[in-house]
Amino acid sequence: MIEITARDGATNARRxxxxxxxxxxxxxxxxxxxxxxxxxxxxxxxxxxMGYRLILGNTYHLYLRxxxxxxxxxxGLHQFTGWEHNFLTDSGGFQVFSLSQLRKITPExxxxxxxxxxxxxxxxxxxxxxxxxxxxxxIQMVLDVCTPPGIEHREAEDALKITTDWAKRAYxxxxxxxxxxxxxxxxxxxxxxxxxxxxxSAEEICSIDFPGIAIGGLSVxxxxxxxxxxxxxxxxxxxDEKPRYVMGIGTPDYMLEAVEAGIDIFDCVYPxxxxxxxxxxTDQGIIALKNERFKNDFGPIDPECTCPxxxxxxxxxxxxxxxxxxxxxxxxxTEHNLHFMYRLMERTRESISAGTFKSFKADFLDRYxxxxx
RNA sequence: GGGGAGGUUCCCGAGCGGUCAAAGGGGGCAGACUGUAAAUCUGUUGCUUCGGCUUCGAAGGUUCGAAUCCUUCUCUCCCCA
Numbered sequence: 001m002i003e004i005t006a007r008d009g010a011t012n013a014r015r016x017x018x019x020x021x022x023x024x025x026x027x028x029x030x031x032x033x034x035x036x037x038x039x040x041x042x043x044x045x046x047x048x049x050m051g052y053r054l055i056l057g058n059t060y061h062l063y064l065r066x067x068x069x070x071x072x073x074x075x076g077l078h079q080f081t082g083w084e085h086n087f088l089t090d091s092g093g094f095q096v097f098s099l100s101q102l103r104k105i106t107p108e109x110x111x112x113x114x115x116x117x118x119x120x121x122x123x124x125x126x127x128x129x130x131x132x133x134x135x136x137x138x139i140q141m142v143l144d145v146c147t148p149p150g151i152e153h154r155e156a157e158d159a160l161k162i163t164t165d166w167a168k169r170a171y172x173x174x175x176x177x178x179x180x181x182x183x184x185x186x187x188x189x190x191x192x193x194x195x196x197x198x199x200x201s202a203e204e205i206c207s208i209d210f211p212g213i214a215i216g217g218l219s220v221x222x223x224x225x226x227x228x229x230x231x232x233x234x235x236x237x238x239x240d241e242k243p244r245y246v247m248g249i250g251t252p253d254y255m256l257e258a259v260e261a262g263i264d265i266f267d268c269v270y271p272x273x274x275x276x277x278x279x280x281x282t283d284q285g286i287i288a289l290k291n292e293r294f295k296n297d298f299g300p301i302d303p304e305c306t307c308p309x310x311x312x313x314x315x316x317x318x319x320x321x322x323x324x325x326x327x328x329x330x331x332x333x334t335e336h337n338l339h340f341m342y343r344l345m346e347r348t349r350e351s352i353s354a355g356t357f358k359s360f361k362a363d364f365l366d367r368y369x370x371x372x373x
Numbered sequence: 374g375g376g377g378a379g380g381u382u383c384c385c386g387a388g389c390g391g392u393c394a395a396a397g398g399g400g401g402c403a404g405a406c407u408g409u410a411a412a413u414c415u416g417u418u419g420c421u422u423c424g425g426c427u428u429c430g431a432a433g434g435u436u437c438g439a440a441u442c443c444u445u446c447u448c449u450c451c452c453c454a
Contacts, residue, residue, distance in 0.1 A: 035409050056408075094408045102410095115410045146408080188408090219407050227407095247408035254407070270407040277406070277413070292402070322412095323401095330412050 001211060002027065002243040002264060008357040012235070012262030015352040018054075018243050020138045021182040022078065022086040025054045027243070028259045028348055030250065030341045031088060031267035035061050037081045040272055041327075041334040044083045050307075050342045053085040054138070056267045060092035063131055064114050064121075076136030086138035088267070091128050093188065093216070094248070097146035105145060107162060125170035129185065133174075137183045141214065142170035144188040149222040156192035163190045164204040171208050186212040186245060189234055193222060198230060202237035212243040215263075219248045228257055235261040252281065252344055252368055256361045259348055271341050275333035278322045281340040283364070285371045289315055289333065290322045307339035 006015040018025040032039045032047065035058040039047060047055065057077055066080075074080035077087050096103050096110045103112035109124030125143045132140035143166050145159040167187045174185040187210040191197035206213060215234050218227055231246065238244050243265060246258045250268020258266055271281065278290040282302040287294075289301070300310040301318070309318075309332045321329030344364075351360035 031408095033409060040409080041412075058409075061409085088408095090408050095410090097408090099410070141408080144408095214408080216408070221407095245408090250407050266408090268407050269409045269411085273409065273411065273413085274406060276411075279406085288404085290403095325412075327412070 002241075004240075006353040008352045009355055010358045011260045013259045013348075013352050013357045014262060014264070015349050016243075016264060018264065020054070020086045020184070022084065022138055023053055025086060026349060027264035028255075028345055028352075029054060029265055030255065030271075030345050031056045031265060032272060032338055032341075033058075033267055033269045034083075034087075035269075036065070037062060037077060037083075039334075039338075041276060041330045042272075042338065044081070046335055047338065048085065050339050051346070052338070052342060054088060054265075055083065055085070057087045057089045057135070057137070058092075058095075059089050059128060059131055059135070059141075060095040060123075062089075062135065063092070064116055068131065068134060072134050076134065078136060087135070088139040088186075088265075089132045089135055089137040089141065090247075091132070091141040091143045091188075092123050093141070093144040093146055096123075096143075097148070097220070105162065107165070109143070109166075125166035126173040129170045129173040129177075133177050133181050133183065136181065139212065140174070140183055140185045142167045142185060142187055142210075144190060144216055146190065146217050146220065147192045148220055149193050149226070151192060153194055153197070156190075156194055156197050159192065160190050160197050160201050160204075163188065163201065167205055167208055167210075171210060184211040186210055186214050186243075188214045188216040188247070189238075190217045191234070192217060193226060193230060195230075195233055198234045199237060202234055206237065206239055210242070212245060213238050214245040214247050216247045218246060219254065224254075227254065231257060231263075232261050235263065238262070250341070251286075253365055255341075255344070256348065256365065259352075259357070260361065271337040272334050275337040276330040278319075278329065278333060280333050281337050283367055285368055289319045291319075294319045301333075301336050302340070305336065305340065305343075307336055309333075309336040309339070 002016045002018050004014050004016040016027045018027050032055050034055045037057055039055060071080055099115055103110050109122050111122050113120055123143055128143045144163045147156055147159045187205040187208055189201045189205050191201035218231060244263045245265040246263045248268055249255060249258060249266045250270035255266055279286050279288045280301050283304055294315040297315040299315060301315060302310055313332055318329055318332055351357040
């Protein structure tokens with residue numbers, strides 16, 4: 001559940017505490033993505049030190065490797081990985097989307113082939129909930145059908161219907177969980193880029209008493225203006241008293257839009273993925289450290305940043321690490337980017353409490369877009 | 374001293390008479406990345422006033438035409454003495 005501790009007033013932005021089995025998470029919050037039970041290129045201890053209390057794991061990947069036997073044997077994801085705070089686990093719905101050539105959706109569930117060894121598997125809303133229970137996931141996500149922009153209304157509606165049906169089945173299965181398992185389950189709104197379908201999906205999903213609601217199917221290749229339009233449009237139908245989660249967004253501009261729309265949680269591979277490709281966030285935009293112009297730049301990534309990386313290492317050195325393909329390069333940029341994201345959320349929360357979110361967002365984005373890196 | 378192999382665009386390396394400014398790697402440069410099949414992928418990499426111009430160790434030669442054939446020189450590596 002979520003307790004709202006402050007509201008911005010001028011916008012729908014809100015601050016709160018998300019109470020979960022492995023501790024409270026301050027919202028709005030960004031979740032780093034840890035697909036395989038690790039946030040790539042960084043230690044849990046570093047995440048913890050930054051302040052992260054909730055990260056994402058992936059059902060699809062963990063189910064395939066190491067597999068259920070090992071995860072059950074370990075006693076769940078926390079025990080297996082050593083991450084002592086919360087895990088939200090994605091259902092595999094997105095992999096059904098992104099690995100579309102390897103799967104077939106039926107009303108029963110999704111049949112798919114492993115991208116690793118081609119082996120055949122079936123995910124149903126029930127089985128996916130059960131798997132996530134075995135993970136001892138703090139927030140499990142329902143299996144859903146995520147669709148790309150540009151499809152016909154008819155096709156989007158079909159996906160919506162299946163998503164709603166699966167949501168009901170998943171919720172029912174979750175209600176029958178083992179009493180010792182305290183994890184929550186979130187429903188996911190779909191509806192593609194059709195307003196009637198978004199509204200309908202939101203109403204159908206919200207009619208089920210999920211402890212939290214996610215907006216899915218955004219940031220799947222549509223234009224930013226379209227993203228914003230459907231974000232705000234969909235968010236208005238979500239219940240105020242429940243945690244709200246927009247799946248798959250993670251650039252400062254998208255995140256601040258989501259906060260303004262009243263969203264509490266987001267996740268994204270972006271900050272960690274681009275970090276491994278040498279891009280780093282600063283208040284003045286994103287820069288690619290592998291670029292030649294940084295070879296003699298002995299200053300920190302971001303002079304305003306207080307992270308350990310910025311205190312100790314220069315742009316020129318990190319560029320050198322990337323040019324030489326040293327593993328430390330991605331490690332340092334990942335740490336910086338996650339620190340940046342945490343700080344951005346922290347500043348966002350502070351501005352909501354102060355009632356200055358609107359101007360904080362405007363000022364931040366003004367500098368961010370202006371560049372001057 | 375004798376015998377053999379070879380010098381290709383930043384590097385390695387293919388090419389062995391025209392379709393070659395020259396395959397393929399590497400390196401360089403740039404771009405992309407948004408519920409992670411990603412420490413990945415894509416583009417580009419002689420000069421150009423875009424008509425061309427210069428380039429395959431050097432200099433000559435054969436040919437309509439040469440990185441590719443011939444001669445000499447030069448350098449490198451290997452084997453034998």
